[in-house]
Amino acid sequence: MLLCDIGNTSYHFCNENREYKESVKSFDPSSVKEKVYYICVNKALHVKLHSLSNWIDLSEYIDKKKYYQTMGIDRIFAVEAINEGVIIDAGSAVTVDVVKNNEFVGGFIYPGIQAMRKTYENISPALAYSFNFECDLDIMPKNSQDAISYGYLKTLYSEVMSHNLPVILTGGDALEFKKIFRDAKVDEKLIFNSMKKIILQNEDRLC
The missing domain is CATH 3.30.420.40 (ATPase, nucleotide binding domain)
Known part of the structure; x- marks a missing residue:
């Protein structure tokens, strides 16, 4: 096949x-x-x-009636793969989709790592840091690298965890996000499955 x-x-x-x-x-x-x-x-x-x-x-x-008209087919197929959970597809953009009781609840689109890194760099060369995925999201940062990392990651982390559902990671940067979503399952073949x-x-x- x-x-x-x-x-x-x-x-x-x-x-x-x-x-x-x-x-x-x-x-x-x-x-x-x-x-x-x-x-x-x-x-x-x-x-x-x-x-x-x-x-x-x-x-x-x-059955595309279950989804909104402009939703990407890759996101739809990711949702079709599971019965319940939060899917984070970490690519050039980060898409987050919530599934409860085998129904698509909704989702949102977040900038990918490289896109957000360039955004900070465009604001000021002094902010040209890579993201620290091991920064402590429970403590307010006291250095510049952790400050931009916290600003990017904390909002995403808080929203995802608020749903109290299993987290599934896929996409090219899935292993990076695994560092903050430590209990998440990484499924690199989610779409193919x-x-x-x-x-x-x-x-x-x-x-």
Whole structure:
């Protein structure tokens, strides 16, 4: 089974044996002859992929009425993967989505590490610090690095923990956020596991 999570810059493939990526700019999806189950946030690719009969758009097998109209399909599939919890997808942006009793409650979008770091740096070169994910969020900081780290992390941490639900981390910076969400589960294949779940649920329709 070949799965593909398509973003704005890359095709992220996964089969039973390995994961690999191909560039959106240079990769030709028609070169793949086997059946591919995919989701795609890149609108420019939709028409091209829909013309390829072996590329199956799994977003068509989701009840999108449960979600708001502009919600990204990657976030929707992350939510579909769990019955209850708070999902933090830590990438170029940090998305946080809350699921209770198998229902999407809502979510929000937070700047990613690099975006927020550049924001501080643009304010003043004196604030050009990396974030300290090991700073104590229970104590007001007394140095500049911890001051910007606290300002970025404390708000996110407090909001997530206020829901009193299990926390699931995914995305490229998941291990960094694991340092503050110490009891969280890291699931680097959350989207792919959700895709497999949707395929199994729609096995008759997908045959």
